[in-house]
Amino acid sequence: MRSRPGEAQPFYVTTPIYYPNDVPHIGHAYTSVAADALARWRRLWGDDVMFLTGTDEHGLKMQRTAEAEGITPQELVDRTSPTFRELATSLDITNSDFIRTTEPRHHAAVQQFLQKIYDNGYIELGTYEGLYCVSCEAYYTEDELMDGNCPIHARPVERVTEDNYFFQLSRFEDRLLEHYDARPEAVQPETRRNEVLGFIKQGLRDFSVSRTSITWGVPLPWDPKHVAYVWADALFNYCSAIGYATDRERFDRYWPVDYHLIGKDILRFHAVYWPAMLFAADEAPPKCVFAHGWLQIGGDKMSKTQGNVIRPADLIEEFGVDGYRYHFLADQRFGPDGEFSYENMLARYNADLANNFGNLANRVLNMAVSYCEGVAPEARAEGPLVEASRVAFDGVQAAMEHLDFARAFGAVWDLIRAANSFIEDQEPWKLHKAGDTAATAAVLGDCLEALRIVALLASPVIPRAAAELWTRLGLEGGPEDQRLPDAAAWGLGPSGTKLDKGAPLFPRIES
Ligand code: MSP
Helix, strand or coil, X not given: CCCCCCCCCEEEEEEEEECCCCCCCHHHHHHHHHHHHHHHHHHHCCCEEEEEEEECCCCHHHHHHHHHHCCCHHHHHHHHXXXXXXXXXXXXXXXXXXXXXCCHHHHHHHHHHHHHHHHCCCEEEXXXXXXXXXXXXXXXXXXXXXXXXXXXXXXXXXXXXXXXXXXXXXXXXXXXXXXXXXXXXXXXXXXXXXXXXXXXXXXXXXXXCEECCCCCCCEECCEEEEEECHHHHHCCHHHHCCCCCCCHHHHHHHCCCCEEEEEHHHHHHXXXXXXXXHHHCCCCCCCCEEEECCEEECCEECCCCCCCCCCHHHHHHHHHHHHHHHHHHHCCCCCCCEECCHXXXXXXXXXXXXXXXXXXXXXXXXXXXXXXCCECCCCCCCCHHHHHHHHHHHHHHHHHHCCCHHHHHHHHHHHHHHHHHHHHHHCHHHHHHCCCHHHHHHHHHHHHHHHHHHHHHHCCCCHHHHHHHHHHCCCCCCHHHCCCCHHHCCCCCCCCXXXXXXXXXXCCCCC
16 A cells, blocks of 8 residues: 555665675675665655665575584674674664564565465476576576686586476566566666666576575475575565565555665666566566666775775774765766775865865854854845755756766755855955945855755765754754755745854865
């Protein structure tokens, strides 16, 4: 059941669930930060946001990692899963829930879901012989390999033969093509959509959804010698967390999901296997799967396997949470591959946050505190910043429709630049010196109001600085309590409030 008129609109966004065999790195944090900015943005619009993240704890990879450490897989994941929860907290991620695939609520849902597909006649027993990459937890054909190795991890694959239950993916080719034809927006960006269509058109092969060679997983309800293949289990987290097995009303409120945000390496699972399995279980497919590129270092994908891992905690310590979020959202295009460079991060922090944004806030607050006795003058109904604010809001809104965080932030930056040049033009310090109180108040009133709108629009990306600025402007609550589109209208404040100049919002970093 979606919303009734006047009720908050449900909005459901997910990150992939992460393999906790590894410590979290900036690649993992990347999707979570993006999903968080989107969740915050939708909350500003008054949506009832469900935002899910979590850890993917079954499969051969976990079993082997645990064996190598001489502990049980359960002990391993109980130790490592919390590091992903802590990562989310350390980045101010506002997830509504954190799912672990070892939880009973997930087991129950996976069993119910697979049973439904089995009862509907889309799963049958067969023998599989294939080439398996444990790092991907996926099978490859000979021609998909690169120099005989896994195309993603550049490591040897293993020949595996076993009796498996197969999901009849091949029966869903036409249904998937019809679906993507009717809903071009269901896979984004466009290049990824083409990739998915190309893959389906090549012809789909049935894939195995169970294993007998391992025990670390969810047993199939009709044949418990088999455990569910880790991907058949993992994908289902998106449904188990919203009550598939326990609360159908809640499930129907949030499903189908609005956005699955994922990395491009797991596109096929999300845009081919997953919708087909949902069709087979009589459920609707995701409204949109959005696949971003990889963060690379010196042209290589960052991963534990490559040995070039950067930990978010180190960067947060140096740049702060907002500095971190700003870099990965506003400085990297969300979609194509991006190159991580510390020098670039430092340069942009200083130029954009310390100089442009920080200076505007500091200058305006300082002048208003000393020239206007610390009380915010009223913004004028008309003036150059009125139009600039409207354009900024429209720009953010249009860019967020396409999850183009960099362009959205660019629109906020245009407003900051407009306010900075307005100050240069008007020279309020001269007006003040000349004793023109009315003109000084007018200029500063306009700038303070522009700052309020900047804080509001920037809050999904740099929530701490935005909230701090809000408070310094003397406004009540925080940006997150505001509702768009009304709150973006010019002239809502901070007239008559008590201002606080405070310390620089983004101190320069000299490293
Ligand atoms: N457990 C599966 C996902 C199951 S979802 C039902 C998995 N886990 S993962 O931990 O290996 O990767 C999780 C996400 O992190 C993927 O979207 C992957 O693309 C992303 N990244 C891992 N390394 C990355 C980069 N270097 N850059 C950007 N994202 C990357 O796959």
